[in-house]
Amino acid sequence: MTILSLANLKRLAMILIVTAVIAIMTGAAGSSSAPPTTGIHGSFFERVSWFGLFTAPRWLLFFTLGVIVWLLVSLYRPRAQTIRRGAESFFALPRAVTSRRWARVTLMLVALAIVIVLPKFVHESFWMYLIVEQIGVWILLALGLNVVVGFAGLLDLGFAAFYAIGAYTTAWLTGALPAPALFHHPIPTLWVIPIGILAAMVFGVLLGTPTLRLRGDYLAIVTLGFALIIDDFVETQSGVTGGGVGSSPVPHPALDLGFYHFKWGLSPTPYYYLCLVFIVVFIIVFTSLEHSRIGRAWVAIREDEVAAESVGINPLKYKVMAFAVGAASGGFGGVMSAGLVGIINPSLFTYQVSVNVLVLVIFGGMGSIWGVALGAIVIQTATSYLDNYQPWGYQINDLYMYIGALLIVMMIFRPAGLLPSRRRAREFAEAKRGDDVHTDEVLTGDQP
Amino acid sequence: MSDEATIDYILRAENLTLRFGGVVSLRDVSVEMRRGEILAVIGPNGAGKTSLFNSLTGVYQPQEGTITFMARDGAPLSVIGKKAHQIAQAGVSRTFQASRLFNALSVFENIKIGAEDHRGIGLVGALVKGPGTRRGEHVSDNLVIELLEFVGLTSEANLIASQLSYGARRRLEIARALATNPEVILLDEPAAGTNPSEKLALAELIRRVRDERGVSVLLIEHDMKLVMSLAERLYVLNFGSVIAEGSPAEIRANPVVIDAYLGSSHEETSA
Numbered sequence: 016m017t018i019l020s021l022a023n024l025k026r027l028a029m030i031l032i033v034t035a036v037i038a039i040m041t042g043a044a045g046s047s048s049a050p051p052t053t054g055i056h057g058s059f060f061e062r063v064s065w066f067g068l069f070t071a072p073r074w075l076l077f078f079t080l081g082v083i084v085w086l087l088v089s090l091y092r093p094r095a096q097t098i099r100r101g102a103e104s105f106f107a108l109p110r111a112v113t114s115r116r117w118a119r120v121t122l123m124l125v126a127l128a129i130v131i132v133l134p135k136f137v138h139e140s141f142w143m144y145l146i147v148e149q150i151g152v153w154i155l156l157a158l159g160l161n162v163v164v165g166f167a168g169l170l171d172l173g174f175a176a177f178y179a180i181g182a183y184t185t186a187w188l189t190g191a192l193p194a195p196a197l198f199h200h201p202i203p204t205l206w207v208i209p210i211g212i213l214a215a216m217v218f219g220v221l222l223g224t225p226t227l228r229l230r231g232d233y234l235a236i237v238t239l240g241f242a243l244i245i246d247d248f249v250e251t252q253s254g255v256t257g258g259g260v261g262s263s264p265v266p267h268p269a270l271d272l273g274f275y276h277f278k279w280g281l282s283p284t285p286y287y288y289l290c291l292v293f294i295v296v297f298i299i300v301f302t303s304l305e306h307s308r309i310g311r312a313w314v315a316i317r318e319d320e321v322a323a324e325s326v327g328i329n330p331l332k333y334k335v336m337a338f339a340v341g342a343a344s345g346g347f348g349g350v351m352s353a354g355l356v357g358i359i360n361p362s363l364f365t366y367q368v369s370v371n372v373l374v375l376v377i378f379g380g381m382g383s384i385w386g387v388a389l390g391a392i393v394i395q396t397a398t399s400y401l402d403n404y405q406p407w408g409y410q411i412n413d414l415y416m417y418i419g420a421l422l423i424v425m426m427i428f429r430p431a432g433l434l435p436s437r438r439r440a441r442e443f444a445e446a447k448r449g450d451d452v453h454t455d456e457v458l459t460g461d462q463p
Numbered sequence: 464m465s466d467e468a469t470i471d472y473i474l475r476a477e478n479l480t481l482r483f484g485g486v487v488s489l490r491d492v493s494v495e496m497r498r499g500e501i502l503a504v505i506g507p508n509g510a511g512k513t514s515l516f517n518s519l520t521g522v523y524q525p526q527e528g529t530i531t532f533m534a535r536d537g538a539p540l541s542v543i544g545k546k547a548h549q550i551a552q553a554g555v556s557r558t559f560q561a562s563r564l565f566n567a568l569s570v571f572e573n574i575k576i577g578a579e580d581h582r583g584i585g586l587v588g589a590l591v592k593g594p595g596t597r598r599g600e601h602v603s604d605n606l607v608i609e610l611l612e613f614v615g616l617t618s619e620a621n622l623i624a625s626q627l628s629y630g631a632r633r634r635l636e637i638a639r640a641l642a643t644n645p646e647v648i649l650l651d652e653p654a655a656g657t658n659p660s661e662k663l664a665l666a667e668l669i670r671r672v673r674d675e676r677g678v679s680v681l682l683i684e685h686d687m688k689l690v691m692s693l694a695e696r697l698y699v700l701n702f703g704s705v706i707a708e709g710s711p712a713e714i715r716a717n718p719v720v721i722d723a724y725l726g727s728s729h730e731e732t733s734a
């Protein structure tokens with residue numbers, strides 16, 4: 016196949032059309048903040064910097080990028096086999112390394128050492144704060160949703176509900192809500208941690224028992240409904256929740272052991288360690304659950320519910336358990352968030368949050384605890400960086416466009432996620448064998 | 464043993480009727496199974512054999528009729544209205560016509576899931592792994608090893624279920640069903656899709672299930688030679704109704720059966 020064959024030129028045309036669409040979407044026409052006059056015209060003719068080297072109209076930048084992509088694809092196709100094999104062995108590397116126990120332990124210790132000393136190297140408290148709020152809390156959320164989606168195979172589109180329960184329970188019990196605290200006696204924030212976790216778990220059971228009888232799509236829609244209800248409730252019931260304005264400040268946590276006092280204050284570093292301790296605890300708990308009889312029952316239900324029932328597994332019971340267990344870390348995420356942010360309001364618990372957590376889980380690798388944690392770190396770091404530096408004319412509004420594109424690419428090339436769980440990867444392989452489609456054919460539309 | 468009162472029944476379905484909208488899958492079906500026997504259900508495709516199995520195991524809920532399971536010790540259990548997992552826990556186990564294994568799990572794990580006790584919550588036990596939990600693990604691991612040996616999959620223990628040959632898959636499914644420690648096992652076309660030598664091995668295995676493990680066997684099978692040599696008694700279903708019941712010799716000689724089934728689908732069974 017020569018590079019100028021008809022099929023390959025058709026491919027060039029396709030790529031350029033897609034590039035043009037991307038140029039429009041990422042440009043002035045796709046921005047709510049651009050002056051209305053610029054529009055599509057601006058998306059193409061605005062002059063942009065070429066990585067700080069020189070400036071030229073945007074269309075030229077995108078045209079060049081499109082041609083480069085086309086050349087890469089043209090070069091790739093004849094060598095697809097080799098490249099794919101190379102990529103596979105590259106991606107198999109982490110698995111090969113971590114299959115040795117000592118290597119796993121070493122890796123974990125190194126990772127632990129890095130996260131323990133990290134605050135020494137982050138001098139700006141702004142960034143430290145972001146690490147806790149944008150990464151730490153989201154790892155907790157992703158770990159929790161992973162139990163529901165990854166372990167039990169239940170599509171939950173309303174996970175933010177548990178996050179909200181944790182946060183609002185904290186605000187309520189510490190007396191930061193318009194609704195009077197329980198027994199009119201606010202309690203210290205630190206004590207709320209177990210209560211907040213428990214509240215989220217109870218809520219998981221209450222929410223799960225009626226709804227988890229539904230399967231697949233129906234469950235997804237119901238959980239979506241719950242997220243919208245919670246969102247709406249906290250927004251409108253201002254007498255109870257403070258409405259859109261939110262709570263009054265939640266007191267900072269303080270520890271008083273009689274002989275030892277510690278107060279979490281404005282500095283984010285102590286929160287960082289609090290969060291870290293709980294992340295480690297949740298990772299340990301979820302890992303041992305995964306390898307327990309409960310974890311195996313979850314896999315059985317996920318793979319074949321009818322077969323699972325035939326060996327005496329009660330699907331409803333285990334699904335409710337997955338909801339409750341997942342809610343625990345989601346709820347703690349809420350407590351953490353309330354303690355750190357101080358003032359909580361509905362904008363922290365929107366439907367968008369639920370979708371976001373799901374993205375982290377899918378990206379990291381459903382069912383893979385380490386994958387999900389890594390996925391949360393990668394995506395949340397990237398989005399925090401983009402939001403705060405706005406490089407290359409990046410606009411905050413476009414974030415979900417990029418995340419969507421990332422997920423599409425991910426689903427094509429690495430559907431089981433960044434660090435897939437072994438079992439999940441096999442399930443994907445099974446599904447793939449069912450209708451054998453090669454990745455490059457999906458990408459380019461060619462049939463074998 | 465011919466005296467009605469002294470017969471020890473293990474499973475008894477009376478006057479079952481099961482409808483799906485306008486389709487009647489089972490029409491006034493009564494089936495009695497004695498403890499310790501190998502009983503077969505035969506009949507042409509669409510006769511309602513699988514529907515009967517699904518009714519007996521709580522997957523389908525018949526609109527009319529009763530099903531009673533008499534466990535060796537304990538009160539008779541009324542199956543209708545119970546969930547599939549409750550019936551499995553009570554001691555009625557099954558395999559499926561199109562095998563339903565946990566395909567991404569290993570052979571060992573497949574059986575282990577069957578061997579584990581799924582009652583109770585066990586959240587604390589799973590986390591703390593106290594002596595009770597460890598003992599439970601030990602017991603189920605031993606059962607798995609024993610069953611691997613029993614069905615002849617010991618050397619395949621660490622393979623992924625989907626890597627197994629067809630015959631091995633069917634044996635794995637039987638092992639998984641046996642892992643629940645059932646008193647009766649329902650096998651839905653266990654030899655379907657297997658080659659002649661695998662078929663012989665399966666027949667041998669089914670006989671051993673009853674003889675060595677003392678599990679009563681209810682069997683659906685299309686292969687006449689196999690079923691006639693294996694079963695002690697047969698029920699013949701046609702269009703959702705029982706049209707005959709008896710020993711293999713009686714069934715072979717029954718003109719109604721020959722007319723409805725053995726004659727008409729002769730080509731199919733030999734194919």
Ligand SMILES: Nc1ncnc2c1ncn2[C@@H]1O[C@H](COP(=O)(O)OP(=O)(O)O)[C@@H](O)[C@H]1O
Binds near residue numbers: 510511
């Ligand atoms: N879930 C179901 N929904 C609708 N019809 C069903 C269902 N299950 C079985 N049937 C119908 O019941 C009849 C008997 O089917 P089945 O029990 O599978 O027969 P067999 O196992 O003897 O081949 C068929 O007509 C089939 O279409």
Ligand SMILES: [Mg+2]
Binds near residue numbers: 513514560
């Ligand atoms: Mg059938």
